[in-house]
Amino acid sequence: MMQLLTIFKGKTWRRAPGKVNMKKLMMAAAAALVLCGCAQKDDNTLRMITEATFPPYEFLRGQEIVGIDVEICRAVAQKLGQGFKCETVDFDSVIPAVVSGKADVAAAGITVTEDRKKNVDFSIPYVTTGIVVIYKVAEPYTGVESLKGRRIGVQAGTTSETFVLEQVGQEPERSRSPAESVAALKAGRVDFVIADIDPAKNCVKNEPGLALSDFVSSESYAIAIRKGRPELLQVINETIAEIKADGRLAAWVEQYTAEADRLKD
Numbered sequence: 001m002m003q004l005l006t007i008f009k010g011k012t013w014r015r016a017p018g019k020v021n022m023k024k025l026m027m028a029a030a031a032a033l034v035l036c037g038c039a040q041k042d043d044n045t046l047r048m049i050t051e052a053t054f055p056p057y058e059f060l061r062g063q064e065i066v067g068i069d070v071e072i073c074r075a076v077a078q079k080l081g082q083g084f085k086c087e088t089v090d091f092d093s094v095i096p097a098v099v100s101g102k103a104d105v106a107a108a109g110i111t112v113t114e115d116r117k118k119n120v121d122f123s124i125p126y127v128t129t130g131i132v133v134i135y136k137v138a139e140p141y142t143g144v145e146s147l148k149g150r151r152i153g154v155q156a157g158t159t160s161e162t163f164v165l166e167q168v169g170q171e172p173e174r175s176r177s178p179a180e181s182v183a184a185l186k187a188g189r190v191d192f193v194i195a196d197i198d199p200a201k202n203c204v205k206n207e208p209g210l211a212l213s214d215f216v217s218s219e220s221y222a223i224a225i226r227k228g229r230p231e232l233l234q235v236i237n238e239t240i241a242e243i244k245a246d247g248r249l250a251a252w253v254e255q256y257t258a259e260a261d262r263l264k265d
């Protein structure tokens with residue numbers, strides 16, 4: 001709804017001098033109906049839920065949520081012949097939004113894990129990736145041992161959080177985004193940050209004092225949906241296969257990596 005309001009902002013409806021123009025009135029009423037309709041669940045709109053602090057998969061271009069995941073879900077909507085809308089929430093609310101039915105598809109660089117599979121169905125993966133340690137050049141990361149007993153920043157609800165809990169064996173310092181964790185690292189409030197490699201690369205761009213480790217895990221991203229929607233899952237899987245095969249996915253990766261990098265300049 002906010003997005004639509006933004007689009008309509010700047011257009012003012014002026015009453016023609018003299019009598020009311022019925023045609024214009026009808027058009028205004030129709031436009032209002034369209035606006036209201038979009039705010040509710042209807043079978044003609046695919047509702048994507050994401051967490052837009054994760055470049056290049058999802059980030060804000062002004063008010064608009066853009067990125068690789070948005071393009072993938074838009075392609076799914078197109079294949080379904082449906083409209084499309086996208087909303088952002090904190091990462092730990094993304095999967096609950098499809099479980100509760102508030103959204104149809106969750107795409108937020110979501111790693112497929114056995115734990116999450118208990119609550120949602122995953123599409124086929126669309127990227128193989130992993131998490132890395134972001135460290136200060138002055139105090140390099142030299143292995144999991146170097147993390148023990150130190151303050152480690154992670155985005156809440158992510159596989160980086162699980163890594164700290166399970167592999168390092170301690171509580172992490174939770175934040176709402178990789179960028180927020182990196183700000184804490186620069187300010188000296190944490191000693192290391194763990195995040196997925198692509199947002200991590202974006203965070204350390206133009207930061208000569210920071211560096212990235214090699215992968216500390218191997219993960220795959222997929223789209224999550226509520227269990228028991230096999231038709232939707234099939235269309236998502238077909239779309240992913242198509243965009244991989246015809247080069248669209250590779251083109252989006254290139255386009256949005258470049259755009260997200262430019263935002264850091």
Ligand code: GLN
Pocket residue numbers: 051054091108109110111112155157158159160196
């Ligand atoms: N891939 C990570 C996970 O699924 C992080 C995703 C994110 O922060 N958007 O936990």
